[in-house]
Amino acid sequence: MLTTLLFLSASTVFNSHLPPLLPWQGDSLALMQDEGPLTTVFELSQGKRSPDYLQTMDFVDRLVAANPTQFTIKNIGYSHSQRAIKMLVANEHGHFTAKELQHSKKPTLLIQAGIHSGEIDGKDAGFMLLRDIATGKRRDLLKKVNILFIPILNVDGHERSSAFNRINQRGPSKMGFRTNANNLNLNRDYTKLDTPEIKSVLEVINEFNPDLYVDIHVTDGADYQYDVTYGYNPVFASESPAVSSVLDTLFKPTIDNALTKKGHIPGPLVFVMDKREFSKGLAGWVATPRFSNGWGDLKSLPTILVENHSLKPYKQRVLGTYVFLDGAIEALSLHSQQLQDAVDKEQSFVPKELVVQRRYSKTADKIAFKGIEYAKSFNELSGQQEVTYLGKVKNYTDLSIYWQKEVVTTVTVPKAFLIPPVYSDIVQKLKLHGVEVTQLSGANTQPLKQAVVTEHTFASAPFEGRFRVSASFDLIAATNMNLDGWYSVETQQAAGELAVHLLHPEAPDSFFSWGEFNTLFQRTEYMENYALLPYAKKMLESDPNLAAQFKKKIDEDSTFANDADARLQWLYQHSPFYDSHYLKYPILMSFEQPPIILNQKDKEI
Template structure:
């Protein structure tokens, strides 16, 4: 009788804790205030749920984390695995917000399998400003819900492009949360854009080569396929995120490369396994919420069963990033390595537009198909760098130092003024975007020239060892040629502008004196005139060349102010 009463009590509690989504018509998503109130209710009713206020967002509202621990131990540094769930980075894609509310309730009420070896941490809503900007029209390509948030945050940043540059308070507060909970698995819930096909659920598994070593191979070959198979047993078919926009996927596609600007690109830098569920925009909202829920359940079950192995592989992965080893900074698809996957699509084609009369793409849902298509899951490095033993950053670069400290990078200030032999970079070339992207005119195709020299550093400048957990974070941010480096995100643009120049009529005499006193310089000058006819005809260019090869040319111009020690 007690057994029956216990389960009746659990059932009653669950009924009283229905979410706004469950109380609605299946096409309604919670509001922000309803969401936070719901988690506060869980916190008040269950000792296994803990709600915490964290740092501020651009909206002025704080982030929260809601944690579940079956034994009420919320020590993130214990032997338990930690799974971090992020929701509402794009609040117009609210599936994860509603699914996670039900998930945390069901964990607390024991209505689903409860993890014993894991702590579940959820960010209820990451982009609070975007969720407060509630509307019904900004997702023109999406089938429900009736109302939802907006992609941009309170300052109109796309937060899934802000994980390295951290222009938003949201990003900085996320990094505090991430470093606090130190997750072994990270899930960032989304809804897709792009092609049409039969699947409700697609998923980006973070690129295994960027994870690196046995950890990456384990995720690619064991963990992710097993979770997908578990979903299949629940009649949820899945496929890798269909990385196609404005075209048909019939000819195949490549795995999405999540560079560090993206959520899983950032979390990978600290060896956390990561995934981005992408439910299909055209499927009913209630179905999208269901598959998001089931994916999180199966991922939690897998991590809980393999917690010891996952944590060991995560720790061992640091052995792949030691001083003297090579580290890939840039990647491209390896077209020589291709796998074939079964793809459940719709027959696509082109027909005249009723609007423009021009050809338009369409999908015929009366003609579903299943066929094998190529899937490119491997990348190859196109540029590598040797990992140094240390980086040295002058204390004057305080914006960079603040971001490193936020990410728990260990650094040691010099105790006294010191001359150190270092590898030094000059920015040799770069391109800059013509249009703004997320608040920046970013650089790309950056190259550097290298030299070894002795540099005098001041007391208080920072020595940063690469022998630490954040080594990949250091390499991706401090190496200028890395795709999402601080240089490419404009943090060092002041070095690109000369501060001192010369007046030609004054420098003419000094230029002649420099050439007369330096035979080597004069020989190089004459050789350049011989080899470059345009240069030979341009007096201003010749003066500028002499100036830039003289002691009068400022050392700071194009000098990258971060140094390497082998």
């Protein structure tokens, strides 16, 4: 048994279970140094190791000590285990407040590493880049941009370190875990905001208003030649198409050119439709707002998701990330005005209708793709055909790619959402999202609509700690509403599209869908037959129309006619004793002009 464990340990650490590699000897190897006080753990280990949390925080301190005039440390929050989440702020001319940095003539780049802490390439690449700035080797970079760098976002998952956390990833020798200490995936939390880590990031974005947000991951799945893949929602599916177009036409060529010159192969952010049959084509994913890049798309915050290829060696991936960041800085420096113009355009426009759900098209586009040759054979362990990648180049000239082009759900954008005062926690989350919220005082001056659940389904298992719910709705008039103390969220604002995704109950990443309003499915008052029946008799006698409806339902619906409980329930529902709030979504919608605010209370709750 011990021999088996030793064998398994060695085979995993040295990656003997993974597909063969293509040879690589990129010019980016020259970026590494092997001596000096700011040589990283990654470099000292020849590209095999990544520092633990304490070593990481120590290196942050050393960077600042080496260049205190341009580097500062900001503590942006704490994990549930009370580990500090730190961010390094780098700018050319000394210490700036966040407001001063926002008004800097240079654009600001936010680099986020370790949201999935097993995918930690960004930390070690960022340290090398900042070290080269601190020591004067890359003094040019801070002449181009200001940099915000979060080396580890998922600090608790980072310390759940093991050689056995990701079976399909080549290094580092030990790596952190995907989720945080509460087993929540931070890159599924951008709408519901259950984690202190993502709340900290949103606070940074609100405070510093970065011009470009880069979120660095490592992907999995099929084998292919690309070592650095990255992307953003494509123009056809983007809610900020002008921003996506600038990233596509101006940023991507600059970044791709930098990577290619240094011996890396940049590629598109795509997945495979069938992991056992690569030739069936690629899946063109469109991120929803639970993900960083989907959230950024709705906010008109230019966001690039980097997904380095897990089967490439750690050294190659980290060096590719360094080059990617160098290219992104160059692109941001060259094209910041075009990007800002696109952001301004998108933030000033909110459509009348908004797509909130898509699915993969049945019709494929065709692209060239740098794949890896593979063979298929029957595997006795799985009992089915399995893929074996052979480590040989296979270039596809017209591989099918299926984008999420098919629209499933479109909603009409209301003029405003009206939130009852009891949901102040939702208001706080909206403000963290950068959504403008105002408090009302006085009587309602407009017609309002309320969504009523007609059918609903709860998920059979929890996802990200919550039982999600999907539902269909009728929209009814909400009458006799006193809006004194309520909150208004107008959709014609910079974060208006995001507000719709958060507050419209039909949106799959809304607060409703994540279970924030599950109490509306509870009935807490019930009837007794001995009380209901005599009351119902008098009710029907006094209301001939209602009596006719009851008789018609009995005559036309035999199931209803033969079900005593259903008949009693119908009578109870039509009585004034029935819970008027049951199955009604408490956030109201206005499709007219926004409500008149007689006394706006601009205060924090």
